[in-house]
Amino acid sequence: MPGVAAQIERFSVVIAIGDVAIRLNTIDADFLEMLHQRYDGFVSAEAHAEFDLDVDLLPPAFRGPDADLSVTQRSGRWLLDRGDFRAEWEPATRHGSIRQTANPYSIDAVLRIVHTLVLAKQGGFLLHSASAIRNGKAFLFAGVSGAGKTTISRLAPSDATLLTDEISYVRKLEQGYVAFGTPFTGELAKIGENCSAPVEALYLLAQGPENRIDPITTSDAARGLLANMLFFAEDHELVQCAFKAACDFVDRVPVQRLTFLPDARVWEMIG
Amino acid sequence: MKKKLYVARSPRIAARKLGEETLVMSAQGSTLFTLNPTATVLWQAADGITALDAIVERHICSEFEVEAEQAIRDAEALAEDLARHGILLISEKPISSTRNLTVQEQYR
Numbered sequence: 001m002p003g004v005a006a007q008i009e010r011f012s013v014v015i016a017i018g019d020v021a022i023r024l025n026t027i028d029a030d031f032l033e034m035l036h037q038r039y040d041g042f043v044s045a046e047a048h049a050e051f052d053l054d055v056d057l058l059p060p061a062f063r064g065p066d067a068d069l070s071v072t073q074r075s076g077r078w079l080l081d082r083g084d085f086r087a088e089w090e091p092a093t094r095h096g097s098i099r100q101t102a103n104p105y106s107i108d109a110v111l112r113i114v115h116t117l118v119l120a121k122q123g124g125f126l127l128h129s130a131s132a133i134r135n136g137k138a139f140l141f142a143g144v145s146g147a148g149k150t151t152i153s154r155l156a157p158s159d160a161t162l163l164t165d166e167i168s169y170v171r172k173l174e175q176g177y178v179a180f181g182t183p184f185t186g187e188l189a190k191i192g193e194n195c196s197a198p199v200e201a202l203y204l205l206a207q208g209p210e211n212r213i214d215p216i217t218t219s220d221a222a223r224g225l226l227a228n229m230l231f232f233a234e235d236h237e238l239v240q241c242a243f244k245a246a247c248d249f250v251d252r253v254p255v256q257r258l259t260f261l262p263d264a265r266v267w268e269m270i271g
Numbered sequence: 272m273k274k275k276l277y278v279a280r281s282p283r284i285a286a287r288k289l290g291e292e293t294l295v296m297s298a299q300g301s302t303l304f305t306l307n308p309t310a311t312v313l314w315q316a317a318d319g320i321t322a323l324d325a326i327v328e329r330h331i332c333s334e335f336e337v338e339a340e341q342a343i344r345d346a347e348a349l350a351e352d353l354a355r356h357g358i359l360l361i362s363e364k365p366i367s368s369t370r371n372l373t374v375q376e377q378y379r
Binding site: 217218219222223226227231234235236239240242243244247250 | 283285287289290292294296297298299300301303305
C-alpha cells in the first residue's frame with residue numbers, strides 16, 4: 001500500500017535592507033502577502049539571501065509587544081524574546097527561526113535586531129534618526145522621540161530623498177560611511193526610499209527659537225550617537241563593537257547640534 | 272601604616288580617549304561614563320602594577336599642580352567610585368591578572 005504523503009507549500013520573500021538580504025520563509029500565503037505590502041520597495045527580486053529566517057505563525061495568544069525585550073547569546077546562537085515573539089538566529093549557519101503571531105510588528109522588531117547584530121560586526125549601526133539624501137550626500141538627524149525627526153522629515157524640500165523618518169541604516173564600507181533607506185517608519189508612516197549615499201553629516205536635533213548649527217566636542221558627539229544607537233544586548237563583545245563603531249564614526253564624520261524651528265528654512269542650511 | 276592600593280582597568284568595558292575626556296562603556300547595563308581630564312590620567316595609568324599613590328604623585332600632582340595628600344584622598348575616592356560601577360578594579364596587591372581576583376577584591 002503506497003504511503004500517504006502531504007506536501008506543505010512553502011513561500012519565501014527576500015527583503016534587502018542596506019544591501020543585506022534576508023529571506024523569510026512561511027507556509028502562510030496571507031502572511032507572505034502582508035510581508036510584500038509591509039516591505040514594498042525592499043523586496044528583492046534576487047533569489048540569493050545572506051540569511052534565512054523561518055517564520056512559524058502562532059495563534060494570537062502571546063503576551064503583548066510591551067513585554068521586556070531580551071537578546072542573549074548562547075554558544076553562538078542569538079535568542080530574541082519579547083513576549084510577542086521568540087526567535088533564534090545563528091550567524092554561523094546563517095539561519096534562524098521566529099515564532100510569532102501574524103502581525104507586521106514582531107517581524108519588524110526581529111529584522112531590526114538581526115540587522116543590528118550583523119552591522120555591529122562590520123562597524124555599522126542602526127540609529128534613531130531621520131535621514132535624507134540631498135545633492136548626492138546623506139544627512140542624518142538623530143534624536144529621541146519628540147526631538148523632531150518626523151518634523152524635519154516633513155519639512156524636507158522636494159529635492160531631498162527621504163531614507164527614513166525613524167531608523168537610519170549606516171554601514172561602514174571601503175569608501176566610508178554610507179546611509180541606506182529603510183522600511184522602518186515613525187509617525188510619518190512613510191517607507192523610506194530604497195537607495196543610499198555617503199554620509200556627509202550627523203545632526204543631533206534640538207528644537208529652539210531659531211535655526212542654527214553649533215559645533216560640539218568629539219566626546220559629546222560620541223555620547224549623542226551612542227544615546228541614539230539601537231542596541232539590544234548586554235553582550236560584552238557587542239558592547240565593544242557598538243562603542244568602537246560610534247567612536248570611529250565621530251572621528252570621521254562631522255557631528256553637530258542642529259537647533260531648529262518647525263520651519264522649512266532649516267533646510268537652507270543642509271546640503 | 273596605610274596599605275597601598277593597586278588599580279586596574281576592568282576587562283569588561285570599552286573605552287576611548289576623545290579629546291581630554293575618556294568615554295567608558297560597561298557591558299553591565301550598557302552604561303556610559305565620562306571621565307574628566309584628571310580621571311582620564313588616573314584611568315590611563317591604572318595598570319594594576321603601579322600603586323595608586325605613585326600614580327597620583329607621578330601623573331596627577333605634576334600635571335595638575337595639586338597637593339599630594341589631598342590628591343591621593345581624591346584619587347582613592349574616585350577609584351572607589353569607579354570600582355563600584357565595575358569599570359575599575361582595586362586590590363591591596365598588584366593586579367597581574369583580573370581572573371585571580373575575587374569579586375569582593377575587585378569591587379570592594
